[in-house]
Amino acid sequence: MRSDENSLSDKSTHSAAFFLDRMQFFYELFPYPNRPFFLRPDPKGSIEAHAGYAHILANSETSPFRGNIDDLQLRDARHAFPVNKRIALVGCGTDEPLLFRTLHPHNPIVAIDLSHRSLLRAEKKIRWHRLKPVMLIHGDAESVLKQEGVFDHIQCFGVLHHQPEPRSLLEAMSKALKSNGTLRLMIYSAKGRQLERGLQRRFHNFWQSLTSEHSESTSAPLATRLHLKWVAFKLFLWRLCLPMLGSGAKSKRFRYIGLSRARLADAFLHPSDHALSLRDTLKWASQCGLELVAYKAKSYDLGWLNVQSHPQISIQTLVDEEERGNISTNIVLVFKKVGNA
Ligand SMILES: C[S@@+](CC[C@H](N)C(=O)[O-])C[C@H]1O[C@@H](n2cnc3c(N)ncnc32)[C@H](O)[C@@H]1O
Numbered sequence: 001m002r003s004d005e006n007s008l009s010d011k012s013t014h015s016a017a018f019f020l021d022r023m024q025f026f027y028e029l030f031p032y033p034n035r036p037f038f039l040r041p042d043p044k045g046s047i048e049a050h051a052g053y054a055h056i057l058a059n060s061e062t063s064p065f066r067g068n069i070d071d072l073q074l075r076d077a078r079h080a081f082p083v084n085k086r087i088a089l090v091g092c093g094t095d096e097p098l099l100f101r102t103l104h105p106h107n108p109i110v111a112i113d114l115s116h117r118s119l120l121r122a123e124k125k126i127r128w129h130r131l132k133p134v135m136l137i138h139g140d141a142e143s144v145l146k147q148e149g150v151f152d153h154i155q156c157f158g159v160l161h162h163q164p165e166p167r168s169l170l171e172a173m174s175k176a177l178k179s180n181g182t183l184r185l186m187i188y189s190a191k192g193r194q195l196e197r198g199l200q201r202r203f204h205n206f207w208q209s210l211t212s213e214h215s216e217s218t219s220a221p222l223a224t225r226l227h228l229k230w231v232a233f234k235l236f237l238w239r240l241c242l243p244m245l246g247s248g249a250k251s252k253r254f255r256y257i258g259l260s261r262a263r264l265a266d267a268f269l270h271p272s273d274h275a276l277s278l279r280d281t282l283k284w285a286s287q288c289g290l291e292l293v294a295y296k297a298k299s300y301d302l303g304w305l306n307v308q309s310h311p312q313i314s315i316q317t318l319v320d321e322e323e324r325g326n327i328s329t330n331i332v333l334v335f336k337k338v339g340n341a
Helices: 005-010 014-029 051-058 074-080 096-103 116-128 141-147 166-175 194-201 204-209 222-244 248-253 261-268 278-287 315-323
Strands: 087-090 109-113 135-138 151-157 177-187 290-299 303-306 331-337
Touching: 014 116, 014 222, 051 074, 051 151, 051 177, 051 290, 051 331, 087 096, 087 141, 087 166, 096 109, 096 116, 096 151, 109 116, 109 141, 116 135, 141 166, 151 166, 166 177, 166 278, 177 278, 177 290, 194 261, 222 248, 222 261, 278 290, 278 315, 278 331, 290 315, 303 315
Parallel strands: 087 109, 087 151, 109 135, 151 177
Antiparallel strands: 177 331, 290 303, 290 331
16 A cells, blocks of 8 residues: 555645545544445446446447447446556545456556545455455545546546535546546535535534644544544434434435444534535536536436436436435436547
């Protein structure tokens, strides 16, 4: 595992560096998603995450796969993305390196994360499953990407909306992509997480009081760490009892969290979970040479909005539904790098 400890101090503004330090502190305490390390992802069930799937969507005219995307097999995806092509995982957390190594047994994979503990978990999982190692880099993805050459595919899931400057991370990812390379991005629905963000606001003063000297997990006072773990435990008890507390709607709403401590902390204790506008994200992407080739999200009224299954549904419908607060899932966007911008 390589370490890029200096990347945070290189940030031009103190607040951006402090912001990332605080987030690092959070993910050192609650590595995400931290599934049991013996669980092995099913590559067939995760085919949409395969880089070849994104490449087929992005290059349909030149792709050797001619069928309906729903019939795509793992071998088609592997054929579309040869083993010499490079993959970057931006904000990989504990589980993405294992997923991507399972999907791509031989490709060069660079996995970047701010949280050292998440990377240690990721490494342990890959060793446990006796898979080929992945290059794990500790640091701020924006700085790391500038030093790691170019990639054919980048996955960035659940990371952009946590950034102090989401636009500059998007630009860094675009710069790190080869022409015709693909970016698979997941952002939270801006309005869909209002309940979660309401609770997060209660901890605003707590996060503000964590000074920059304390934001490194090693030097944070024990009392601070114990306090957060205690709150996470109370949230766990609340989640456990939710089905018995009588509110069926609430219980259904938070079913996605399950009983995972990492998910509970991510939903309710996060220090920097911002409402990122889909409209702005699409505008910035287009300005830095990224062309949208696919998207997927679910609307309460219209069902799945998915360009593959419903080509008549335009991205504008998704933007409108999102702005009406009508999106019930995370939003997945696939882009292709056009030109050399
Ligand atoms: C919500 S988790 C998502 C993990 C993983 N992508 C997934 O979907 O399972 C966000 C992860 O991004 C990492 N992260 C956030 N900002 C980052 C940055 N600027 N550079 C590197 N990692 C970052 C966090 O440490 C955390 O592990």
